Amino acid sequence: MAEAARAKPKPTPETQHFWDGTRAGELRLQRCDACSNVYFPPRPFCPSCASRKVSVFKASGKGKLYSYVINHRPAAPGFTPPYAIAVVELDEGPRMMSNIIDCPQTPEALELDMKLEVAFEKLDDKITLPLFRPTKG
Amino acid sequence: MRRNQVAVVGAAETTELGVIPNVSQIQLHADAALNAIADAGLKLSDIDGFATAVETPQQVAHYLGITPTWVDGTSVGGCSFMLHVRHAAAAIEAGLCKTVLITHAESGKSNIGRTPRMVGPDSLNGQFELPFGVYGPPSMFPIPVLRYMKTHGITHEQIAMVAVVQREWAAKNPRATMKAPITVEDVLNSRMIAYPFRILQCCLVTDGGGALILTSADRAKDFPQKPVYILGTGESVETPMVSQMQTFDSSRAFKVAGPLAFGEAGIAHKDVDHLMVYDAFAHLPLFGLGDAEMNDREFLYGSLTRDVYSQGVVLGRKYHLLRIAYNVFMYGIVASVFAFTIATIFFAH
Numbered sequence: 001m002a003e004a005a006r007a008k009p010k011p012t013p014e015t016q017h018f019w020d021g022t023r024a025g026e027l028r029l030q031r032c033d034a035c036s037n038v039y040f041p042p043r044p045f046c047p048s049c050a051s052r053k054v055s056v057f058k059a060s061g062k063g064k065l066y067s068y069v070i071n072h073r074p075a076a077p078g079f080t081p082p083y084a085i086a087v088v089e090l091d092e093g094p095r096m097m098s099n100i101i102d103c104p105q106t107p108e109a110l111e112l113d114m115k116l117e118v119a120f121e122k123l124d125d126k127i128t129l130p131l132f133r134p135t136k137g
Numbered sequence: 138m139r140r141n142q143v144a145v146v147g148a149a150e151t152t153e154l155g156v157i158p159n160v161s162q163i164q165l166h167a168d169a170a171l172n173a174i175a176d177a178g179l180k181l182s183d184i185d186g187f188a189t190a191v192e193t194p195q196q197v198a199h200y201l202g203i204t205p206t207w208v209d210g211t212s213v214g215g216c217s218f219m220l221h222v223r224h225a226a227a228a229i230e231a232g233l234c235k236t237v238l239i240t241h242a243e244s245g246k247s248n249i250g251r252t253p254r255m256v257g258p259d260s261l262n263g264q265f266e267l268p269f270g271v272y273g274p275p276s277m278f279p280i281p282v283l284r285y286m287k288t289h290g291i292t293h294e295q296i297a298m299v300a301v302v303q304r305e306w307a308a309k310n311p312r313a314t315m316k317a318p319i320t321v322e323d324v325l326n327s328r329m330i331a332y333p334f335r336i337l338q339c340c341l342v343t344d345g346g347g348a349l350i351l352t353s354a355d356r357a358k359d360f361p362q363k364p365v366y367i368l369g370t371g372e373s374v375e376t377p378m379v380s381q382m383q384t385f386d387s388s389r390a391f392k393v394a395g396p397l398a399f400g401e402a403g404i405a406h407k408d409v410d411h412l413m414v415y416d417a418f419a420h421l422p423l424f425g426l427g428d429a430e431m432n433d434r435e436f437l438y439g440s441l442t443r444d445v446y447s448q449g450v451v452l453g454r455k456y457h458l459l460r461i462a463y464n465v466f467m468y469g470i471v472a473s474v475f476a477f478t479i480a481t482i483f484f485a486h
Contacts, residue, residue, distance in 0.1 A: 067284035
């Protein structure tokens with residue numbers, strides 16, 4: 001097992017609400033008040049219509065497995081290969097990179113479009129990562 | 138930009154290519170530059186415009202002893218140098234400079250004097266991709282591939298064919314690192330790197346570089362080499378975050394740049410008998426072909442794949458060189474930033 005820690009995000013003023021959310025057990029997205037566009041990653045304006053009137057909301061945390069690789073080598077610090085690097089398409093529309101937990105890291109188990117739900121992994125007192133696991137049932 | 142107003146009048150690679158442990162990255166730039174300047178029959182002092190990427194243009198210009206009146210440091214990944222051609226042509230047409238040198242180099246294999254790639258933990262990539270275990274291009278570039286395969290019904294055997302064809306074309310290049318023929322079976326049995334891609338589907342890392350010299354068409358005929366006139370160009374970018382690509386079977390940069398190049402050149406697909414598409418990782422030529430609308434699907438994935446991948450046989454010397462200029466390992470991250478200059482460089486006169 002690699003001793004080096006995985007890369008840890010450092011929030012900026014524009015992304016702090018997202019990381020506050022994961023720490024509180026919420027996946028937070030932003031929606032444009034003007035055109036209703038839901039977008040990610042965070043920024044204080046709508047990348048579709050440029051309105052600065054945007055709201056943060058709690059997302060459902062549900063999505064599906066959109067694409068992935070199973071990385072064998074070289075492994076990132078803090079990861080034991082083989083491990084999947086996934087892109088999840090959230091029910092609200094945006095896609096985000098994540099990892100799939102509670103699931104064998106194999107092509108057979110990682111079926112595209114399988115339903116996923118968010119799970120939170122605490123790295124330290126400031127940072128909790130949003131990971132995903134197969135939806136039960 | 139009007140067609141045929143600017144031409145490539147010098148082109149060269151580094152003296153050595155492949156594994157060059159005794160030369161630093163900036164010297165690879167200089168080596169390619171000096172070879173290109175000699176190819177064009179020029180002196181260093183004739184160069185008044187300079188463009189490069191990864192290294193800063195001021196760094197390389199100073200190292201070379203050039204004081205340019207126009208510089209471009211557009212650095213958007215492995216296609217940067219093709220964008221430089223477009224920008225240089227515009228600058229020459231606008232009268233900002235007369236003779237432009239473009240250099241590319243990378244000590245990709247030996248890692249001598251290479252600029253470190255830094256992704257800060259507070260950058261968007263550092264916050265929303267790096268923590269999930271991406272670690273260099275092989276773990277990032279292939280992320281869209283499974284979705285692409287599902288969307289278009291492509292098998293592992295079919296996508297492996299790209300690497301087989303890449304190798305066939307490489308074998309025609311005397312300076313290529315890998316020339317031995319490979320089969321689909323070889324590809325599918327090679328070492329797994331990031332499923333679904335194996336080592337034969339990943340970008341080679343290479344020490345080397347290339348350089349081009351451009352000038353206006355009215356001066357070009359006085360040069361020792363036959364000029365390569367620029368018919369048309371296009372450019373765009375997508376995103377440096379692979380997870381945020383608009384679609385996983387296409388690049389917006391390809392889609393925007395292609396029609397621009399065709400439009401400027403005033404030609405149609407049927408006029409193109411040679412095509413080169415950025416092919417660092419083995420799915421990219423398929424994205425490029427699809428986005429250029431060079432083929433219908435059956436044509437693309439069927440028995441003709443072998444011929445389609447690099448259509449035609451016009452492997453003129455300059456084509457080789459231009460290919461190298463943008464085909465050496467994409468330094469960045471970025472599935473984002475393919476541009477292309479298809480059909481743009483012709484022996485038009």
